[in-house]
Amino acid sequence: MKALQNVSLWGLLVVIVAATAIPILLDAPAMREEYFSMLMVIVLASSINIIVGYTGYVSFGHIVFFGLGGYVAFWLMQTFAMHLAPAAVIGGLFTSLVAMLIGMPVLRLRGAYFALATIGINEAMRTFVTNFDPFGGSVGMFFNFSVYDAYGGAKAAGQLAYYAMIAVALAVVVTSFFIKKSKFGLGLMAIREDQDTAMVLGVNPSRAKVITYTVSAFFPALAGAIFFFKNGIIEPGAAFDLHRSIESLVMVMLGGYGTVAGPIVGAVLYDRLRTFLITSETFSSLHLFIAGALLLVIVLFVTAGIVGWLRNRFTLVRRYVE
Amino acid sequence: MFRLGRVKWLGVVATIVALALTACGGPAATSAPTTSPTKPPAVPTAAPVGAATTAPTTAPAATKKLVIGYTASQTGAQNVASAKQVEGLKLWAADVTKAGGIKTKDAIYMPELKSYDDESKTDRVQALYTKLISDDKVDLLISPYSSTLVKAAAVVSEQNGKLMITAGGADDLTMEAGFKNIYQVYTPASRYLTGVVDMLKKLDPSVKKVAIVNEKDSFSTTVAAALLPYAKAQGYDVVLNESYDSNSTDFVPFINKLTPLAPEAILGGGHFQDGTTFAKQMKERNVSAKYVALLVAPPEPTFIEIGDAAQGIIGPSQWEPLVKFSAESAKAAGLAWYGPSVQQFMDGYQAAYKSEPSYHSAGGYAAGMMLQKAIEDAGSADPEKMKAALDKVDMLSFYGRVKFSVDAKTHGKQEGHGMVYMQWQKDAAGKLMRQIVWPLEAKSADVQPRK
Numbered sequence: 001m002k003a004l005q006n007v008s009l010w011g012l013l014v015v016i017v018a019a020t021a022i023p024i025l026l027d028a029p030a031m032r033e034e035y036f037s038m039l040m041v042i043v044l045a046s047s048i049n050i051i052v053g054y055t056g057y058v059s060f061g062h063i064v065f066f067g068l069g070g071y072v073a074f075w076l077m078q079t080f081a082m083h084l085a086p087a088a089v090i091g092g093l094f095t096s097l098v099a100m101l102i103g104m105p106v107l108r109l110r111g112a113y114f115a116l117a118t119i120g121i122n123e124a125m126r127t128f129v130t131n132f133d134p135f136g137g138s139v140g141m142f143f144n145f146s147v148y149d150a151y152g153g154a155k156a157a158g159q160l161a162y163y164a165m166i167a168v169a170l171a172v173v174v175t176s177f178f179i180k181k182s183k184f185g186l187g188l189m190a191i192r193e194d195q196d197t198a199m200v201l202g203v204n205p206s207r208a209k210v211i212t213y214t215v216s217a218f219f220p221a222l223a224g225a226i227f228f229f230k231n232g233i234i235e236p237g238a239a240f241d242l243h244r245s246i247e248s249l250v251m252v253m254l255g256g257y258g259t260v261a262g263p264i265v266g267a268v269l270y271d272r273l274r275t276f277l278i279t280s281e282t283f284s285s286l287h288l289f290i291a292g293a294l295l296l297v298i299v300l301f302v303t304a305g306i307v308g309w310l311r312n313r314f315t316l317v318r319r320y321v322e
Numbered sequence: 323m324f325r326l327g328r329v330k331w332l333g334v335v336a337t338i339v340a341l342a343l344t345a346c347g348g349p350a351a352t353s354a355p356t357t358s359p360t361k362p363p364a365v366p367t368a369a370p371v372g373a374a375t376t377a378p379t380t381a382p383a384a385t386k387k388l389v390i391g392y393t394a395s396q397t398g399a400q401n402v403a404s405a406k407q408v409e410g411l412k413l414w415a416a417d418v419t420k421a422g423g424i425k426t427k428d429a430i431y432m433p434e435l436k437s438y439d440d441e442s443k444t445d446r447v448q449a450l451y452t453k454l455i456s457d458d459k460v461d462l463l464i465s466p467y468s469s470t471l472v473k474a475a476a477v478v479s480e481q482n483g484k485l486m487i488t489a490g491g492a493d494d495l496t497m498e499a500g501f502k503n504i505y506q507v508y509t510p511a512s513r514y515l516t517g518v519v520d521m522l523k524k525l526d527p528s529v530k531k532v533a534i535v536n537e538k539d540s541f542s543t544t545v546a547a548a549l550l551p552y553a554k555a556q557g558y559d560v561v562l563n564e565s566y567d568s569n570s571t572d573f574v575p576f577i578n579k580l581t582p583l584a585p586e587a588i589l590g591g592g593h594f595q596d597g598t599t600f601a602k603q604m605k606e607r608n609v610s611a612k613y614v615a616l617l618v619a620p621p622e623p624t625f626i627e628i629g630d631a632a633q634g635i636i637g638p639s640q641w642e643p644l645v646k647f648s649a650e651s652a653k654a655a656g657l658a659w660y661g662p663s664v665q666q667f668m669d670g671y672q673a674a675y676k677s678e679p680s681y682h683s684a685g686g687y688a689a690g691m692m693l694q695k696a697i698e699d700a701g702s703a704d705p706e707k708m709k710a711a712l713d714k715v716d717m718l719s720f721y722g723r724v725k726f727s728v729d730a731k732t733h734g735k736q737e738g739h740g741m742v743y744m745q746w747q748k749d750a751a752g753k754l755m756r757q758i759v760w761p762l763e764a765k766s767a768d769v770q771p772r773k
Contacts, residue, residue: 028456029452029455029456030449030452030453030455030456030457032452033448033449033452033453034449034453036449037445037446037449040445127567130538130567131538137538137543138538138539138540138543138565139495139540139543139544140470140540142473142495142496142499143499144499144500145477145480145499145500145501146500153481154477154480154481155481155482158481227445230448230477231444231445231448231473231474231477232473232474232476232477232499233444233470233473233474233477235470235540237399237470237539237568238443238444238470241443275449278438278439278441278446279438279450279453
């Protein structure tokens with residue numbers, strides 16, 4: 001059984017590494033950009049799945065961690081000329097700490113109250129940052145282009161950002177997998193099914209939820225740090241864009257919540273569909289309509305998501321795909 | 323807590339919310355497909371640009387395709403202004419095509435536009451500009467609309483050594499970020515409202531007290547940050563300097579603060595919706611300030627829909643149809659004249675799109691014209707030669723004067739183009755009309771205090 005678990009994890013990691021190596025081997029910058037976008041949505045969807053899929057707590061404002069991590073890292077890089085790697089890690093750890101502090105009171109809420117509170121947190125953070133002068137207030141912060149010289153030029157910095165996003169994507173998949181397969185993960189899923197029963201069975205829901213929320217905040221923070229480093233500019237509107245949170249949830253639902261592979265499949269499909277429609281001469285003006293209608297159909301009729309449906313239908317898939 | 327079934331249901335809710343949010347982003351642009359061959363719009367302008375500005379060649383020149391890439395915000399927050407910018411650019415391409423291309427000694431360049439929808443998002447901008455450069459092999463770039471998107475595109479453009487004209491980005495900071503291949507068409511944001519201070523000082527020295535109330539976004543904050551020290555340096559007493567959140571709809575708290583301070587001039591605003599609402603509420607509350615100047619909203623033709631509340635409101639504009647730049651005025655100023663007349667641009671735009679051009683439309687057209695001028699001056703579409711040509715540009719066109727900074731720290735920043743200030747005034751018949759009130763050499767009417 002243990003071997004089978006590892007097969008599903010290693011399978012995912014090999015697929016991600018092999019796929020992301022293609023634009024490097026082909027030296028195809030446009031493809032690399034597309035893959036960067038895919039990796040980022042994989043990180044966002046997988047991290048939100050850790051809290052939504054495993055505990056059943058629906059976080060509509062998860063993007064707050066993407067923005068906060070991005071801001072802290074950007075500030076460190078701009079103010080202290082810190083390298084991307086330590087800046088991103090510090091940004092991630094700080095964001096996790098904030099998530100823990102927020103999570104302790106907020107995770108006591110249940111159902112729609114929690115979901116609404118997460119939107120409020122995102123908006124509150126956006127307003128705070130908009131008025132916080134060290135972060136540039138409403139103007140935000142920007143790099144002088146010469147910042148990229150320290151990385152061997154802007155092109156090399158772009159490549160570094162790509163490699164960093166691959167690493168974060170792999171890390172979130174591994175974390176997601178081991179949480180799911182651990183005793184801790186079983187406790188989370190017990191909370192998802194019935195918190196009161198879980199408590200009777202010895203699970204400490206408050207502690208488990210706060211730990212999960214803290215862990216799930218770390219990865220979007222890293223993604224934000226890398227994304228805004230590559231962008232060269234950060235401002236509140238782009239950092240705390242609620243739309244991105246909603247899209248991440250849709251990706252999770254599309255692929256299959258509560259599974260490891262589901263958010264990856266959902267993120268890739270959603271991103272590819274959107275990109276295809278946007279860049280298609282025939283469908284460009286209809287891309288929002290088509291994407292929306294398609295998603296609605298899938299979410300209505302394949303309620304467990306694509307991976308969930310496959311797992312329910314095919315034994316072989318159930319054996320090898322988590 | 324949600325049970326499994328509820329989580330599934332939430333998927334449906336999330337999708338509906340996502341659809342609603344995307345719908346809020348605005349409709350897809352209706353004007354044209356994403357790839358635009360240079361087939362002219364319905365009716366081209368009266369006098370195509372290239373025809374008047376290029377010398378005939380002595381030998382048959384080879385015709386070359388000139389692919390110009392950009393992203394448009396067909397959806398998202400920037401879709402309205404972006405659509406206008408794109409219309410202007412497409413009109414330029416159609417005019418050039420009708421004129422037989424951009425003619426140089428060795429070749430004739432036929433422009434072909436290639437674009438994608440960036441959804442008003444910086445991550446899409448970077449991915450799509452990379453695609454334009456790497457996959458579509460565009461020769462030159464035009465920026466998206468809005469300062470944030472311009473900056474994101476500029477990073478990619480600079481990485482790849484591509485020449486880009488920033489059609490719709492007024493941000494000063496972008497042009498001070500060390501880019502070497504980017505050229506700005508708009509007057510920088512820091513100069514949007516300083517002209518009003520100059521105007522008041524010259525035309526109504528009785529004004530002593532000024533209030534600044536602006537939207538809390540990147541563009542408006544940059545405007546206000548430059549305005550505050552400038553007004554103080556000119557001897558004005560700034561009695562209030564506050565900002566409001568984007569999407570604000572209630573300005574009564576600010577008006578209540580303003581009333582006892584009795585400023586003679588109120589300067590600021592942000593974008594169309596908030597500016598329009600602010601002007602309406604000032605009228606409803608009988609704010610007595612003699613002068614009110616707001617960003618973005620007043621120059622829009624639809625601002626007139628607020629009726630009497632529009633009367634007396636001043637707006638800074640990148641371009642106004644009433645300002646009649648001409649070959650004669652260029653000669654008087656010692657500058658070279660380039661491109662169509664104001665009337666030709668207006669007629670062509672009206673014929674093609676059945677609507678009035680805004681300054682965003684003029685910016686789009688001017689961006690194309692800049693590329694054309696650079697190719698003609700350089701005699702080639704080689705980016706390095708074009709850059710050298712653009713560095714030397716100092717000309718007058720229907721859009722106004724254009725001259726770029728060649729200083730290493732601000733290379734490409736617009737320093738020739740100035741703002742014009744319009745004011746909504748009532749004519750003898752009581753009809754609201756837009757008039758140019760500053761600078762004096764362009765004025766169509768004297769500035770009038772509000773009543």
